[in-house]
Amino acid sequence: MAKIIDGKAFAARVREQVAAHVARLKEENGLVPGLAVVLVGEDPASQVYVGAKGKQTVEVGMNSYEHKLSADTDEATLLSLIDKLNNDPAVHGILVQLPLPGHLDSDLVINSINPAKDVDGFHISNVGLLGTGQKAMVPCTPLGCLMMLRDHHGSLSGMNAVVVGRSNIVGKPMAQLLLGDSCTVTIAHSRTKDLTAVCRGADILVAAVGRPEMITGDMVKPGATVIDVGINRIERDGKTKLVGDVDFASASAVAGAITPVPGGVGPMTIACLLANTLTAACRANG
Numbered sequence: 001m002a003k004i005i006d007g008k009a010f011a012a013r014v015r016e017q018v019a020a021h022v023a024r025l026k027e028e029n030g031l032v033p034g035l036a037v038v039l040v041g042e043d044p045a046s047q048v049y050v051g052a053k054g055k056q057t058v059e060v061g062m063n064s065y066e067h068k069l070s071a072d073t074d075e076a077t078l079l080s081l082i083d084k085l086n087n088d089p090a091v092h093g094i095l096v097q098l099p100l101p102g103h104l105d106s107d108l109v110i111n112s113i114n115p116a117k118d119v120d121g122f123h124i125s126n127v128g129l130l131g132t133g134q135k136a137m138v139p140c141t142p143l144g145c146l147m148m149l150r151d152h153h154g155s156l157s158g159m160n161a162v163v164v165g166r167s168n169i170v171g172k173p174m175a176q177l178l179l180g181d182s183c184t185v186t187i188a189h190s191r192t193k194d195l196t197a198v199c200r201g202a203d204i205l206v207a208a209v210g211r212p213e214m215i216t217g218d219m220v221k222p223g224a225t226v227i228d229v230g231i232n233r234i235e236r237d238g239k240t241k242l243v244g245d246v247d248f249a250s251a252s253a254v255a256g257a258i259t260p261v262p263g264g265v266g267p268m269t270i271a272c273l274l275a276n277t278l279t280a281a282c283r284a285n286g
């Protein structure tokens with residue numbers, strides 16, 4: 001049976017460290033880091049995420065600024081808000097919750113954020129900086145995965161890592177981070193031939209496909225570390241259940257270590273958002 005990597009406990013430790021650093025900044029420099037979160041529309045999942053982000057921001061002693069805009073907000077209005085936040089010295093981090101309503105151009109909106117305040121790490125400048133090994137804002141979910149992997153293994157150098165999923169938010173930056181830690185990295189996706197064989201070559205297997213329980217035990221190399229990024233709501237036995245992209249029952253019988261859903265990657269994502277906001281505030285103030 002695999003060791004369970006407890007993301008919830010790890011995230012609590014990260015938040016404690018952030019809170020201690022924030023308290024020091026306040027005392028020594030009179031500086032309070034601020035995070036602005038922009039939500040357009042009423043998507044229920046996004047509302048839950050934004051609520052959790054705001055609550056935890058305040059809990060670590062930072063200022064939270066929530067901007068909730070109606071679903072029919074036009075691009076000019078949104079860009080004007082971002083411009084205001086870019087120029088507000090009390091705001092060190094800006095996050096525009098995705099997905100945006102269809103009439104808004106996500107790339108244009110994200111790239112209008114000041115890259116130094118882009119705590120999601122989605123701005124094209126940060127993508128380029130990460131890809132070339134320079135000092136970047138790193139996307140929160142892959143950063144959280146990397147922290148758990150480093151904590152479990154120490155060095156990742158020379159390990160075979162397979163990332164299943166090629167999204168800009170998780171798959172691609174995850175691959176870059178693993179490459180930065182000297183893994184041999186494969187990105188697999190829906191067109192990959194013989195996905196089972198590819199996955200079975202992985203010492204580190206990261207599942208970020210958004211398909212409930214797609215990665216099964218027969219796809220896992222014995223002793224491998226499995227990181228499950230998926231958050232899928234499914235109906236089972238007449239109940240709504242939260243499951244990952246990994247079939248936990250079969251995979252945990254083969255893996256050496258595995259993250260559960262819930263309580264694995266999810267809590268680490270918000271903890272890393274807080275850490276990125278702190279980093280942005282420190283960089284902004286020399």
Ligand code: GUN
Nearest residue numbers: 095096097098099120140
């Ligand atoms: N929607 C789902 N995940 C994310 C995320 O990490 N950041 C933002 N801004 N929106 C998301």
